[in-house]
Amino acid sequence: MQQRLAHGEAAALGELYDRFASLVHTLAHRVLGDEAGADRVTREVFGHVWEHPGEFDPREGSLRSWIAGLTHRQAVERLRQSQSDGAATPDEIEEKVRAASAAARADYIVTSMPAPLRAALDLAYLRRLDYRRAAAHLGVTEDEARRRLRLGLQLLSTAHPGPRVVTPPAHGGAL
Amino acid sequence: MSEEFGRGGPGRQDGNGASGPPRPPRIPLPRTAAEDGARWPEAAPASASASVPETTPIARETAPMSHKVLKSLLGAWALAACSPEETAAVEAHLTDCATCADEAVRLREAVALLHPEDNLDLDPRLRSRVLASCLGRRPARVPVPSWVAPYDAETARLDALLRDFGEAEWQAPVRLQWFDGSRAVERDMTVAAVIAHLTAADGAVATALGLPEPAGGEGEAAAGGEGAVRTEWRRQGHALIRSASFADGGAAELPVPSGRFTLPLRDAFLDRAFGCWIHAEDIADAVDYPYRPPSPGHLHDLVDLTARMLPAAIAGRRRAGLAPPPRALTAAGAPGRTLHLEVEGSGGGHWYVPLDSPAATAAPEDEVAHVALDALEFCRLAAGHVHPEEAAAGHTGDREAILDALYATASLSRM
Numbered sequence: 227m228q229q230r231l232a233h234g235e236a237a238a239l240g241e242l243y244d245r246f247a248s249l250v251h252t253l254a255h256r257v258l259g260d261e262a263g264a265d266r267v268t269r270e271v272f273g274h275v276w277e278h279p280g281e282f283d284p285r286e287g288s289l290r291s292w293i294a295g296l297t298h299r300q301a302v303e304r305l306r307q308s309q310s311d312g313a314a315t316p317d318e319i320e321e322k323v324r325a326a327s328a329a330a331r332a333d334y335i336v337t338s339m340p341a342p343l344r345a346a347l348d349l350a351y352l353r354r355l356d357y358r359r360a361a362a363h364l365g366v367t368e369d370e371a372r373r374r375l376r377l378g379l380q381l382l383s384t385a386h387p388g389p390r391v392v393t394p395p396a397h398g399g400a401l
Numbered sequence: 402m403s404e405e406f407g408r409g410g411p412g413r414q415d416g417n418g419a420s421g422p423p424r425p426p427r428i429p430l431p432r433t434a435a436e437d438g439a440r441w442p443e444a445a446p447a448s449a450s451a452s453v454p455e456t457t458p459i460a461r462e463t464a465p466m467s468h469k470v471l472k473s474l475l476g477a478w479a480l481a482a483c484s485p486e487e488t489a490a491v492e493a494h495l496t497d498c499a500t501c502a503d504e505a506v507r508l509r510e511a512v513a514l515l516h517p518e519d520n521l522d523l524d525p526r527l528r529s530r531v532l533a534s535c536l537g538r539r540p541a542r543v544p545v546p547s548w549v550a551p552y553d554a555e556t557a558r559l560d561a562l563l564r565d566f567g568e569a570e571w572q573a574p575v576r577l578q579w580f581d582g583s584r585a586v587e588r589d590m591t592v593a594a595v596i597a598h599l600t601a602a603d604g605a606v607a608t609a610l611g612l613p614e615p616a617g618g619e620g621e622a623a624a625g626g627e628g629a630v631r632t633e634w635r636r637q638g639h640a641l642i643r644s645a646s647f648a649d650g651g652a653a654e655l656p657v658p659s660g661r662f663t664l665p666l667r668d669a670f671l672d673r674a675f676g677c678w679i680h681a682e683d684i685a686d687a688v689d690y691p692y693r694p695p696s697p698g699h700l701h702d703l704v705d706l707t708a709r710m711l712p713a714a715i716a717g718r719r720r721a722g723l724a725p726p727p728r729a730l731t732a733a734g735a736p737g738r739t740l741h742l743e744v745e746g747s748g749g750g751h752w753y754v755p756l757d758s759p760a761a762t763a764a765p766e767d768e769v770a771h772v773a774l775d776a777l778e779f780c781r782l783a784a785g786h787v788h789p790e791e792a793a794a795g796h797t798g799d800r801e802a803i804l805d806a807l808y809a810t811a812s813l814s815r816m
Contacts, residue, residue, distance in 0.1 A: 273538050379512065383510060
């Protein structure tokens with residue numbers, strides 16, 4: 227994909243959009259909370275990738291995580307700008323940016339975590355099954371269901387930046 | 402949903418610790434039980450206080466759980482996915498074990514970051530705006546040919562519609578309708594079968610471009626599961642767009658068999674864009690989602706293709722005995738009787754259609770009839786969704802010529 231983009235292939239740009247537009251738009255919307263802002267960030271992010279495909283370094287992570295990181299930075303930047311002309315104090319702005327960042331990182335972590343962990347979390351959180359029923363549903367032992375729920379939440383807790391992260395997560399910081 | 406750490410407030414957990422000195426209430430309460438639904442903030446205190454008196458007796462009756470087991474329960478506890486006995490045991494443990502208490506706080510905060518899927522629909526029109534903005538910043542060295550653009554846009558729109566489909570939507574009965582020359586035909590199939598059908602129909606274009614055939618027949622592909630059907634359709638679509646981008650200039654004229662006609666590749670792509678749009682609308686109807694028509698520029702291309710196919714369609718109906726013979730034998734390239742087709746609305750325009758022979762020329766001064774209809778109505782007619790005699794069309798002039806043309810338009814439709 228990177229080579230095709232570098233080669234200036236418009237069809238690759240279309241495929242890139244089809245693969246990542248939903249991710250980019252959702253993350254931007256999570257940070258900014260408004261549709262028009264998310265649209266603008268989406269345009270900026272794809273414009274940037276199309277203009278600078280060489281900036282992506284596959285040794286540092288997946289294309290998906292690189293694009294998520296670009297989106298995050300663009301959206302946070304825009305959130306800061308939109309807050310700076312209002313009545314909010316710098317501390318309030320930083321608090322808002324911090325909360326929005328954590329929410330967006332959490333979304334990204336949920337969509338990127340290993341499927342078995344996500345499936346367990348979905349059953350316990352969205353469908354509100356207890357871990358025994360979740361285990362039966364997944365066809366795993368109760369021990370395994372407990373392990374998946376705990377590991378899933380540990381991964382998710384890395385969305386909160388700063389010293390709160392006590393134990394190193396099983397996966398590196400996703401963004 | 403938002404859930405906050407420590408919402409219970411101080412004092413509520415005073416009775417929580419069965420032993421040991423009172424600690425500051427820093428452990429957040431577990432999430433409420435399933436049936437409490439969205440009302441959890443109000444319901445939480447009740448369920449929490451209700452569990453308190455039970456803590457001690459139950460803990461006495463059952464064997465004490467080890468630190469290891471209690472630690473393994475923290476995730477389930479934070480999600481309120483333990484039994485009441487386990488919840489009580491974990492909470493008792495948290496007052497004694499600082500390591501577990503720390504982790505409990507972190508995991509509860511993590512739960513607060515979860516939220517139900519928002520299902521924000523991405524505006525399908527955003528795609529063309531974003532891509533245009535990108536290409537404005539850096540022009541493509543290998544552009545997508547303009548005659549592929551409607552196919553690119555329509556397949557992307559349908560794919561976006563399918564993105565959030567669950568099991569129920571994939572199994573929704575879709576009614577396909579077309580006009581087989583003399584009567585309207587209908588067939589019901591699942592969304593998955595419609596997508597497999599689109600893959601097979603696009604396959605003719607793939608073959609012309611030298612791409613491999615789609616993985617299986619329509620039935621086989623549908624048996625592979627919905628995700629596989631969609632993936633295969635999308636993979637082939639992307640490959641088609643890419644191949645057409647790299648094909649040399651002459652490729653636009655490559656012959657592609659398409660239904661009863663053979664079309665040059667450039668028109669075959671328009672024909673497939675048309676088919677994709679119409680079936681996307683059929684699917685959207687089946688699941689009761691709104692679906693917009695193509696952009697005006699693309700709609701114009703589809704109307705234009707249909708208008709250009711009309712002379713051959715009229716001739717085909719004559720050969721099949723479905724239409725009266727031509728009024729006059731017209732030499733190739735000579736002027737003949739002409740139908741003035743006026744398509745209104747965005748994407749519309751004026752077309753002059755030769756009635757006596759596809760090879761005849763058509764000119765405004767030879768107009769014998771004038772028919773006017775809306776672009777979307779014209780497309781619905783060409784898709785076989787409207788009966789030729791029921792199409793909302795204004796007309797003047799030769800009534801037989803007008804009916805010929807309307808029937809011929811409908812006969813372009815197929816499954």
